[in-house]
Amino acid sequence: MIYLDNAATTWPKPESVYQAVDQCMRKKGANPGRSGHHMSLMAGQIIFETRELIAQLFNIADPYQVIFTANATEALNLGIKGLLKSGDHVITSSFEHNSVARPLERMRTQGVEVTKLPALESQGVLPAQVEEAIQSNTRLIVLSHASNVTGVLNPIREIGKIAQDRGIVFMVDSAQTAGTFPIDVQAMGIDLLAFAGHKGLLGPQGTGGLYIRENLNLIPLKEGGTGGNSEFLTQPKICPDRYESGTLNTPGIAGLGAGIGFIFQEGLMKIREKERILTERLLNGLEEIPGVILYGPPRGIERAPVISWNIEGKEPSEVSFLLDKMFDIETRSGLHCAPDAHRTLGTFIRGTVRLGLGYFNTKEEVDQCLEAIASIARE
Amino acid sequence: MIYLDNAATTWPKPESVYQAVDQCMRKKGANPGRSGHHMSLMAGQIIFETRELIAQLFNIADPYQVIFTANATEALNLGIKGLLKSGDHVITSSFEHNSVARPLERMRTQGVEVTKLPALESQGVLPAQVEEAIQSNTRLIVLSHASNVTGVLNPIREIGKIAQDRGIVFMVDSAQTAGTFPIDVQAMGIDLLAFAGHKGLLGPQGTGGLYIRENLNLIPLKEGGTGGNSEFLTQPKICPDRYESGTLNTPGIAGLGAGIGFIFQEGLMKIREKERILTERLLNGLEEIPGVILYGPPRGIERAPVISWNIEGKEPSEVSFLLDKMFDIETRSGLHCAPDAHRTLGTFIRGTVRLGLGYFNTKEEVDQCLEAIASIARE
Known part of the structure; x- marks a missing residue:
């Protein structure tokens, strides 16, 4: 089998990921x-170590x-619904996943004004478009790092700069880039970074997360037991307790830690380079x-390893x-x-065929896939 | 090691649970x-099979x-926040976990009126108390099946009858009973049943769920990609898609299915009986x-295998x-x-020591634990 649906969930995972999940359940359950x-305490240690790796x-x-x-969807919901009033x-x-578009639609029905910039197939959203769209009541700019349909990258760093200069919260959906593209929340001016654990970070399904800039206070999506401050009827103010009610997916987070450990071991740039070469070959x-x-995007422009096409x-x-x-x-x-x-x-409404490459x-798989596509196209 | 924290997470799990998680990640990822x-499709099949078992x-x-x-916390948040206006x-x-108390406190700040019945240490909440508290605007009764502190059981069936007769939604938190006590949503008049996957159901952490009675429409906690009806900006109306945005924890759900499979294989009443005998011995x-x-609750009254005590x-x-x-x-x-x-x-604010027994x-472990407690009490 040739698996080319890595943009949904990467597969297989490094052996260390399977081991970490299993050992966590068996020995640190x-x-x-x-x-x-x-x-x-051992379970808490696993959580903390993964937090540190992230x-x-x-x-x-x-x-x-x-x-x-x-998952990333929950992180995006928390950021959007927790922030906007x-x-x-x-x-x-106009290039966002439903995990952004749908929570925004919900907020629109609750009095939030939404500007949906027409993204370009070739370049995504331009910083100038963002700048022009800013209003006095602009509270949030939310964009994907890379499109899950075409792999087109948005100019995150430039838009982050604009957001920072104007005091607007900048949220990035890194579902298609975390683990394969360098992301630096400080250098890129990112206030909220949503990530999936089961894609480029090579962890198991059931994991994801949100980075929340210090002093940015969101209304939690879920409230409940947090292990600390149990005596109060309101959520604790401190991070991460405020947002992590209920028992966490410790085995999943153990696997996610192993996945990120693998990335550090191989080197992010080596992973990126291999995926880039495979993407070029496929294109x-x-x-x-x-x-x-x-x-x-046209050839020669950097993109995530996601290719949409039709016959x-x-x-x-x-x-x-x-x-x-x-x-x-x-x-x-x-x-x-x-x-x-x-x-x-x-391509609405029939869509496209999507190939998502992974590390x-x-x-050889790329070549076999090309032969198969050629054969179908000839029919 | 003697593990007596099963009321938080049961451990160990049946070997089949570890295997199911591992095989799912390796072969159906x-x-x-x-x-x-x-x-x-294989991954979808796992999800469906577990749904059927539940x-x-x-x-x-x-x-x-x-x-x-x-987890159960998310299920309770979805039920409470998705229903109440x-x-x-x-x-x-007054005996509820923070996973109920805190979402209710949030809703209280948004104009929902909350009546907190004083539960009795010996019997939980009495049906007559519930009946008396009903108002013309009562939309929801939410109670735990068993307290996570003392194991006291609420008379769910009787209260379910009252709710049904009065057309009030009845939500039950079964975190301490699912998998070890018989639960029948139809016979008990339960409209919303929140359960944890990692406790009595013997699944891994990161799993839980909510049963939603047909035609009961909640506002989803999370919105996003659901796999179907992608063309609309609003969530699909159908269950389960409406409430399950983002990639599910497939390995965890595979493990949960194996856990429930184990319960069916052993027999719920056999599990219940063993836990009852151990609880009696410990008491x-x-x-x-x-x-x-x-x-x-006093001796002789049925209870969940959770014991709170102090020296x-x-x-x-x-x-x-x-x-x-x-x-x-x-x-x-x-x-x-x-x-x-x-x-x-x-026992506020220092709390109690809690022993949570599992299948x-x-x-021998109970006896060793008793010896250890006696030895500490003698010091």
């Missing part, structure tokens, strides 16, 4: 940060500003197949089905939970 | 319900009314130790620490995230 007994990866000064969530204005783009091959239509006259769902059934190649077709992006690309893919 | 390729366990007619969450009245008790022993103060003149945290350090016995001390319960017991505990 107590509640972290609740009881004082030694298995509980802080290191994203240049976060204080690991306690990293909040664990079930009626009367606030938010700037976003080169796709360009040569008659009938293939490629979407997204003229064929339904993407049919192409994806044939790749699976006839060639054992796993891809994804449809809207990829980002309908606005497809409106921009002109464990090989050039 | 794609996104469930997103792509159409075969590994994604439905079977709780006598839920339609498995799609079971929503997966990260300004002007609504809710009835709860008998504790009663005989001079200086031990027991809290909770006269000693701090619970110190007792718990000594049990761990000197005897390798893992217990929990403090407020157990339920401050109101301790106000009722008169894998033995009578």
Whole structure:
């Protein structure tokens, strides 16, 4: 089997990830940060170590500003719903995933004003567009680092600078870039960074998180037991307790720690470079197949390893089905939970076929995939 | 090591749980319900099978009314925040966990009226108390099935009948009973059942869920990608998609399915009976130790296998620490995230030592624990 759905969940994981999850359940299976007994402390230690690794990866000064969530979607909901109030204005783009677009739509019905900048297929959102859209009541700019449909990168650093200069909160959805692109919350002026644990960070499903800049106070999405300050009816003010009610996914977080450990061991730039080369190879091959239509940024521009394409006259769902059934190649077709992006690309409503490359893919797999696509295109 | 913190997280898990998590990550590691390729379908199958097992366990007619969450806390937040609106009245008790008390406090600040019935140490909440507290604007009754501090059981069936007769939504927090006490949402008149996956259901941490009665429409806590209906900016109306945005914790849910499978295999009543016998043995022993103060329902009354106690003149945290350090016995001390319960017991703010028994505990462990407590009490 050739797995090319890494933009949804990376697979396989490093062996150390499987081991960490298993060993955590078997040997450190107590509640972290609740009881004082030694298995509980060991579980708490796992959580803390993963928090530290995340802080290191994203240049976060204080690991306690990293909040664990079930996935990037929860992190984005927490940031958006926890920050915005009626009367606030938010700037976003037409290229966002539903995990941003839908919470914003909810807030719109509650009196929040939403400006959706038309992103360019070739370049994403331009800093000048953002600058122009700012109003006196702009409270938040929320953008993806890279599109999950085309891999196009937004100029995060430039937009972060604008946000910082204007005192506007800047939230970045790094679902497609965390673990494979350098992210520095301080240098990039990021106040809220949402990440998925099960994609580029190589952890298991059920993990993700949100970095919250110090002194940025959000209304928690979930309230309940936090292990500390149990005597109060309101959530504790301190991070991460304020946002992490209920028992955390300790085995998942153990696996996430192992995934990030693997990234540090290999080196982020080595991972990035391999994925870049595979992406180039795939794009080169796709360009040569008659009938293939490629979407997204033009060649030569840096992008995340996500490629959206179609075969003229064929339904993407049919192409994806044939790749699976006839060639054992796993891809994804449809809207990829980002309908606005497809409106921009002109591929609404049938969508595209998406190939998501990962560090464990090989050039042989890329070549086999190209042959398979060529064969389907010839039919 | 003797693990007696099962009320927080049960440990160990059946071997099949560890295996299911590992095999899911290694062999079925794609996104469930997103792509159409075969590994994604296998992941979707795992989710569906666990949903079916949960439905079977709780006598839920339609498995799609079971929503997966990260833990019971998230399920309780979803039920409470998704249902209540300004002007609504809710009835709860003074024995609830912070996962109920704190979301209710949040809703109180948003115009919801909260009646907190004084629960009795011996019997929990009486149906007559509930009946008396009902107002014309009562929208919700939310109670735990069993207290996480004393194990006292609320008369769920009787209160469910009252709620049903009056057209009031009835939500039950089964964190301490799911998997060890029979729960039948139809016979008990339960509209919303929150459960933890990592306690009596023997699954891994990071799992839990909410049963939502058909035609009961909640505002989702999280919005985003659901795999289906991607073209709309609002959440789909259908269950479970409406409430399950973002990638689910598939390995965790695989483990949860294995945990519930184990319960069906052993038989719930066999599990219940073993835990009952161990609890009796522990209570008998504790009663005989001079200086031990027991809290909770009197002997002879059915209870969950959770025992709160103190040693006269000693701090619970110190007792718990000594049990761990000197005897390798893992217990929990403090407020157990339920401050109101301790106000009722008169143990606020120092709390109690809590012993939470599980199916894998033995009578030898109970006896060793009793010897250790006697030895500490003698000091």
